[in-house]
Amino acid sequence: MRYLELAQLYQKLEKTTMKLIKTRLVADFLKKVPDDHLEFIPYLILGDVFPEWDERELGVGEKLLIKAVAMATGVDAKEIENSVKDTGDLGESIALAVKKRKQRSFFSQPLTIKRVYQTLVKVAETTGEGSQEKKMKYLANLFMDAEPIEAKYIARTVLGTMRTGVAEGLLRDAIALAFHVKVELVERAYMLTSDFGFVAKVAKLEGNEGLARVTIQIGKPIKPMLAQQAANIKEALLEMGGEAEFEIKYDGARVQVHKDGDRIIVYSRRLENVTRAIPEIVEAIKEAVKPEKAIVEGELVAIGENGRPLPFQYVLRRFRRKHNIEEMMKKIPLELNLFDVLYVDGASMIDTKFIDRRKKLEEIVEPNGKIKIAENLITKKVEEAEAFYKKALEMGHEGLMAKRLDAVYEPGNRGKKWLKIKPTMENLDLVIIGAEWGEGRRAHLLGSFILGAYDPETGEFLEVGKVGSGFTDEDLVEFTKMLKPLIIKEEGKRVWVEPKIVIEVTYQEIQKSPKYRSGFALRFPRYVALRDDKGPEDADTIERIAQLYELQERMKGKV
Numbered sequence: 001m002r003y004l005e006l007a008q009l010y011q012k013l014e015k016t017t018m019k020l021i022k023t024r025l026v027a028d029f030l031k032k033v034p035d036d037h038l039e040f041i042p043y044l045i046l047g048d049v050f051p052e053w054d055e056r057e058l059g060v061g062e063k064l065l066i067k068a069v070a071m072a073t074g075v076d077a078k079e080i081e082n083s084v085k086d087t088g089d090l091g092e093s094i095a096l097a098v099k100k101r102k103q104r105s106f107f108s109q110p111l112t113i114k115r116v117y118q119t120l121v122k123v124a125e126t127t128g129e130g131s132q133e134k135k136m137k138y139l140a141n142l143f144m145d146a147e148p149i150e151a152k153y154i155a156r157t158v159l160g161t162m163r164t165g166v167a168e169g170l171l172r173d174a175i176a177l178a179f180h181v182k183v184e185l186v187e188r189a190y191m192l193t194s195d196f197g198f199v200a201k202v203a204k205l206e207g208n209e210g211l212a213r214v215t216i217q218i219g220k221p222i223k224p225m226l227a228q229q230a231a232n233i234k235e236a237l238l239e240m241g242g243e244a245e246f247e248i249k250y251d252g253a254r255v256q257v258h259k260d261g262d263r264i265i266v267y268s269r270r271l272e273n274v275t276r277a278i279p280e281i282v283e284a285i286k287e288a289v290k291p292e293k294a295i296v297e298g299e300l301v302a303i304g305e306n307g308r309p310l311p312f313q314y315v316l317r318r319f320r321r322k323h324n325i326e327e328m329m330k331k332i333p334l335e336l337n338l339f340d341v342l343y344v345d346g347a348s349m350i351d352t353k354f355i356d357r358r359k360k361l362e363e364i365v366e367p368n369g370k371i372k373i374a375e376n377l378i379t380k381k382v383e384e385a386e387a388f389y390k391k392a393l394e395m396g397h398e399g400l401m402a403k404r405l406d407a408v409y410e411p412g413n414r415g416k417k418w419l420k421i422k423p424t425m426e427n428l429d430l431v432i433i434g435a436e437w438g439e440g441r442r443a444h445l446l447g448s449f450i451l452g453a454y455d456p457e458t459g460e461f462l463e464v465g466k467v468g469s470g471f472t473d474e475d476l477v478e479f480t481k482m483l484k485p486l487i488i489k490e491e492g493k494r495v496w497v498e499p500k501i502v503i504e505v506t507y508q509e510i511q512k513s514p515k516y517r518s519g520f521a522l523r524f525p526r527y528v529a530l531r532d533d534k535g536p537e538d539a540d541t542i543e544r545i546a547q548l549y550e551l552q553e554r555m556k557g558k559v
């Protein structure tokens with residue numbers, strides 16, 4: 001299949017903002033795709049090459065990409081760079097360079113999707129000494145044979161800036177539409193495997209029955225079950241039907257551990273493979289988790305010198321570290337508190353009641369210095385749970401989780417089977433959708449940031465406010481560096497950026513607002529942390545803000 005067809009799809013997607021039209025376009029395209037392409041085409045449609053949990057990365061920045069284009073076209077790298085000022089988009093500039101290409105090689109062949117994909121895989125798998133040069137040559141080879149429009153979208157794929165507005169929800173709907181299968185079944189299969197390539201293939205070849213048979217697999221991360229916030233212990237107990245398991249809510253980073261014999265993979269909250277960053281935990285898991293094959297979940301916590309938990313940012317620092325990991329192990333010791341088990345020796349446990357999963361967890365895990373089982377209390381009594389809550393806070397933890405004893409595990413769902421109880425209103429994780437240049441001494445830095453909440457229905461990020469406080473000078477330098485390449489549009493002092501970066505903010509209150517399309521505005525938002533453990537689609541949704549608004553009103557009522 002020609003890559004040109006995919007490039008034309010991208011172009012059509014870019015031209016419309018209508019979700020239904022986009023879904024139809026993607027569905028029609030999927031119908032035409034040969035079976036053996038289905039495993040990877042959904043990722044290309046999303047603007048990626050691999051699923052988020054795949055460790056491989058292209059490792060190609062703008063400079064190298066421009067060099068590759070220059071090599072393929074004979075157009076000077078400086079000229080390509082300069083033309084970005086006119087086009088406002090490197091993809092466009094690269095398309096222009098390809099248009100100017102002096103001549104095509106005699107052996108020039110039209111690009112196929114497979115060739116582009118396989119080349120990108122090769123680029124990602126080329127590492128070590130001299131790899132930059134090799135990556136560049138592979139890419140140059142593609143650009144030599146590319147039409148201008150193809151070059152534009154290859155460039156965007158390489159840089160991860162596709163801008164076609166196709167998010168997971170849309171792809172899910174398109175798969176259902178293309179292969180006449182139920183959306184709920186596509187969703188379910190995706191929540192269980194996090195693999196759209198696999199899901200698309202099953203949808204096409206095995207239909208609804210095949211999708212219904214899909215179950216979790218070791219090595220493919222499962223979307224985590226999530227919680228809502230309760231106003232207090234009493235409300236939580238009531239919601240749980242009078243009795244619940246309360247557990248300490250550790251303030252760290254959630255991980256999902258897949259054990260297959262000696263092979264351990266650890267996935268982060270956003271399902272990135274973080275195994276390499278935490279070797280001591282990997283070793284400790286091998287000892288502590290008894291079954292040959294298992295999937296368990298827990299909260300990874302950084303421990304301070306006094307034995308008390310450190311804020312979750314410390315764990316994220318461990319995740320980010322690629323070198324001198326040994327040194328980091330000493331600086332930031334970790335502890336894993338396991339709280340769930342999803343798979344044991346060949347059998348999925350997600351349809352097992354929570355209470356039985358917890359029993360299983362206690363059976364299969366032999367705690368050691370680094371691996372523990374989350375401290376719990378099963379009770380019907382408000383006072384008992386409140387005492388436990390108090391103790392958890394005194395120990396420096398975030399609060400408690402309440403879990404419904406008879407609840408099955410619901411991948412990817414933020415329902416009421418799990419509730420969190422903590423003393424403060426929930427911080428929000430929002431996406432930066434725009435920013436404003438600072439004043440005076442800070443005129444070269446972006447100084448305040450427009451926050452968007454995710455709307456899973458349309459894939460849009462709707463404005464809920466602007467945050468300018470809580471940043472250090474270093475933070476602003478860092479954010480300016482991160483956001484500059486994501487700028488889509490400039491309007492005076494204001495820029496609009498690709499919605500990629502998630503930050504956590506506190507705020508004094510959520511207010512109803514007619515000013516914003518989202519319907520809500522944050523009063524006095526303040527920056528807390530960069531959440532690079534979350535992707536834009538993991539950010540808080542409009543619906544969640546509406547729920548928090550209700551919760552806030554209930555909490556106020558109590559005071």
Ligand SMILES: Nc1ncnc2c1ncn2[C@@H]1O[C@H](COP(=O)(O)OP(=O)(O)OP(=O)(O)O)[C@@H](O)[C@H]1O
Pocket residue numbers: 224225226227228247248249250251252253254269299339374401420
């Ligand atoms: N005992 C526990 N059981 C379940 N989750 C726990 C526990 N202790 C800590 N956690 C953490 O609390 C989170 C549950 O809250 P929530 O569903 O809101 O997740 P979140 O969106 O990642 O929010 P947060 O910012 O609070 O981590 C889990 O994802 C996990 O990271």
